[in-house]
Amino acid sequence: MQNATTPPLRVIQVGLGPIGQKTVAYVAERDGVELVAAVDIDPAKAGQDAGTLAGIAGLGVKVNPDLQAGLQVPADVVLLTTGSKFAGVVPQLEACLAAGKPVVSTCEELAFPFAAEPELAARVDALARQAGVAVLGTGVNPGFLMDALPLFLTSVCRKVDAVRVERWQDAAIRRLPFQQKIGAGLSPAAFADQVRAGIIKHVGFAQSIQMIAGALGWRLDRVEDEVLPVVATEPVSSQFLRVEAGQCAGVHQTGRGFCGDRQVITLELQAYLGHPAPHDAVIIHGDPDVHSTIAGGVNGDIATCSMVLNALKSVRRAAPGLRTMADVPLTHWYVR
Amino acid sequence: MQNATTPPLRVIQVGLGPIGQKTVAYVAERDGVELVAAVDIDPAKAGQDAGTLAGIAGLGVKVNPDLQAGLQVPADVVLLTTGSKFAGVVPQLEACLAAGKPVVSTCEELAFPFAAEPELAARVDALARQAGVAVLGTGVNPGFLMDALPLFLTSVCRKVDAVRVERWQDAAIRRLPFQQKIGAGLSPAAFADQVRAGIIKHVGFAQSIQMIAGALGWRLDRVEDEVLPVVATEPVSSQFLRVEAGQCAGVHQTGRGFCGDRQVITLELQAYLGHPAPHDAVIIHGDPDVHSTIAGGVNGDIATCSMVLNALKSVRRAAPGLRTMADVPLTHWYVR
Incomplete structure (x- = not known):
């Protein structure tokens, strides 16, 4: 059933709290995605294997405490699960975009930041367009069930x-x-x-x-x-x-x-x-x-992490800029 | 509630059978879309007002029996409701693309022609990319409920x-x-x-x-x-x-x-x-x-015509090429 000719999507996981760890576990079990780097600023996590930290088998990917360094790894997309506040993740988004990488994030306020913080949203949008990639905030709610x-x-x-x-x-x-x-x-x-x-x-x-x-x-x-x-x-x-x-x-x-x-x-x-x-x-x-x-x-725990993984393809196909679930190509599960 | 600064989408309706007529009526009642031309090869319909033919008030748009001529009218998108067979609508798609116009169509086989007719699909895809516009087959089924x-x-x-x-x-x-x-x-x-x-x-x-x-x-x-x-x-x-x-x-x-x-x-x-x-x-x-x-x-009669109108914005924002509902930006109703 699988299309073995399509290479897996290379993912950099940024943020290894409970959601980030679960996301790592989901990345590891899926055929169409591959963890290539992991970043968390917590010194206690630095150097640990991202898989072990996530409660699964080791993945051979050590947690890097330095975002800039982690972003240098060749990858197709960054998965950002560091916080709920838009303003709080903007510096991280800027770093991702400076590295030319599209971003999918569970940051709740990033799901639609245009009304509450239009100037900051415009800045991220401009940077994403310059970088020629898309940034998307999603999850089960906000991001799917209620919007x-x-x-x-x-x-x-x-x-x-x-x-x-x-x-x-x-x-x-x-x-x-x-x-x-x-x-x-x-x-x-x-x-x-x-x-x-x-x-x-x-x-x-x-x-x-x-x-x-x-x-x-x-x-x-x-x-x-x-x-x-x-x-x-x-x-x-x-x-x-x-x-x-x-x-x-x-x-x-x-x-x-x-x-x-x-x-x-x-x-x-x-x-x-x-x-x-x-x-x-x-x-x-x-x-x-x-x-x-x-x-x-819908079970929220499974759904949020599934949603961001399933959105990886959509964000890569989306028009460059700060996007929402209302304007990226349809998200869906995929084998690879 | 309306955003009066956004100009309405200018639509060319091609095909004035039952579905095309209903679509014209739906275009007429909506604030965000405007009928600018109408085409049907049936000589009995030529010269009639498209609105009158659709059973609503006259719209000041006469039915043109000549597709090429109708497509010269400045417009944002073509709405094609002429047939169910992909091969049958290809010449019309070619004419639309030669005129540089994106297309939304109710042609059932156009909803996903890649498996049954890959070569013809590749040809339309190439023409659409050359023209820098998207072509989309949609409707309630196929196009929404079952895919x-x-x-x-x-x-x-x-x-x-x-x-x-x-x-x-x-x-x-x-x-x-x-x-x-x-x-x-x-x-x-x-x-x-x-x-x-x-x-x-x-x-x-x-x-x-x-x-x-x-x-x-x-x-x-x-x-x-x-x-x-x-x-x-x-x-x-x-x-x-x-x-x-x-x-x-x-x-x-x-x-x-x-x-x-x-x-x-x-x-x-x-x-x-x-x-x-x-x-x-x-x-x-x-x-x-x-x-x-x-x-x-879902009531199929209302839904099919609604679907194509609601897809107009998505097809204009989609990446150029022969698209499906699985890869255009999310469709939804809109005021304008």
């Missing part, structure tokens, strides 16, 4: 009035860090504190909303991002923790985009222990209405 | 073992010509005759299967396309006709792609009067499995 997939589904529509996306998850089957991240087990007061501190919040709603609006040609007058607790009405447990009635079982976050007073984009994340109806749904109000559901929802 | 959408859904997968797509339709709510096209009301013997004559058959399964396989990197050893009747076990009626028990209520067509003996791609069209569970579904077997369903299914 690119709903956009693609509008293809069959004669007109679109509003877009609603639901990501409803039963957190009981997820890892403990995820359950903690959504505030499971907190009192409502402690939950509110963590929301105020910005600890409990999915990053990416603003980007997904602006990506949808930008592609559809809607000028938004206002964007909201509301984070509320889901309070348990009876005790609920996971493998890791038990939530009593009156405590928080998780989060209910809603992103809204308005044209005037009309709410045209709604993104709703419900993630709590014991969610009775987990799914990913896209509801397009238009002609025709489209109501699409992924049964059970 | 591009399942491909896009594989983006979240770490591995893909098999792809299954279901398009199950209740034909009772469709137009009479559709009900006739799927053999409703025929005896099983008459149905078999029409299958043998190639009258009852959805065109596009082979293209969709090859598009999926080509993008995923699967080398298929065999492709099947089986057309069977759905025989009514009790009487069933539509607004237009009544099917007795023992007569055909519609069609059950299955396309299959094999790697060796392994059936890796399955496309299943069920279209009959009284289908109890109409839907469009994509089932990806892999890691993770993905089971996505569009409730009730």
Whole structure:
């Protein structure tokens, strides 16, 4: 089934935190991609085998603490998994582009930085065009479920009035860090504190909303991002923790985009222990209405790392510049 | 909500049969596109207003029977809806490319012509590259539901073992010509005759299967396309006709792609009067499995014409050459 004549894509992995390590493991298991260099500034990781660090067999690729040096390795694309903030990854993007390498990144704010940070986005775009390569921020969310997939589904529509996306998850089957991240087990007061501190919040709603609006040609007058607790009405447990009635079982976050007073984009994340109806749904109000559901929802851990690997081919074929999932060639899995 | 600074896309419509007429009506109602010329070789249509012919208000664009002349009008893209056969539309594509115009077409075989007619495809590809524009075959099916959408859904997968797509339709709510096209009301013997004559058959399964396989990197050893009747076990009626028990209520067509003996791609069209569970579904077997369903299914009449209009921007941004939905920038609806 494989096209053995196509050489594998040579990948430089930059950032070896949990996502970067998982990405290395996915690169290693795939036939069509090959890890040729790995970079992380953490001195404790320097010199370790990237595979060993990722919990798999050694790959013969030592972690380099120096980005510039790592980028000198001949490669087809850089996979950047260092942070969520656009401004934070810009120096790294500049280094990649100076080395003439296209970039795929899980940086959430890079998924659509044009609305929040237009000048910085323009600078990266100009550098990418100069370098003749593309830069893409992607992942499962932002990057797919709540922006690119709903956009693609509008293809069959004669007109679109509003877009609603639901990501409803039963957190009981997820890892403990995820359950903690959504505030499971907190009192409502402690939950509110963590929301105020910005600890409990999915990053990416603003980007997904602006990506949808930008592609559809809607000028938004206002964007909201509301984070509320889901309070348990009876005790609920996971493998890791038990939530009593009156405590928080998780989060209910809603992103809204308005044209005037009309709410045209709604993104709703419900993630709590014991969610009775987990799914990913896209509801397009238009002609025709489209109501699409992924049964059970997409596993976020597998999907984010898969997404960036699957985007490698698209970013190499994309027009040079700072790109989004709304303007690169269709991403998909591939053998090689 | 509209970006009034972007000029509308100027469209030349070539082919004014039922699909072409509907496309003209959709162009007329949309803010971001504008009909600038219309071509049909039928002498009976020559000189008529394209809008009037399409059953809407006059647009001030007269139907030109001469393709070469029509293509001289300054325009951004040609919308070609003249036929289903790739070889049949090639001379028209050549004329469009000689005029330097990108093309979006509903020609089913153009959705993925590389497997069945590689030499002709290479010729069109070379001409398009010379002209510096892209050519794209699209529509709801082939072009979206049974190829591009399942491909896009594989983006979240770490591995893909098999792809299954279901398009199950209740034909009772469709137009009479559709009900006739799927053999409703025929005896099983008459149905078999029409299958043998190639009258009852959805065109596009082979293209969709090859598009999926080509993008995923699967080398298929065999492709099947089986057309069977759905025989009514009790009487069933539509607004237009009544099917007795023992007569055909519609069609059950299955396309299959094999790697060796392994059936890796399955496309299943069920279209009959009284289908109890109409839907469009994509089932990806892999890691993770993905089971996505569009409730009730997508209305094919609206969707095909919407799809081609929504693809106009993608084809203009695509790399020059003969493109498919698997390699143009994401299509989506847009205001303008």
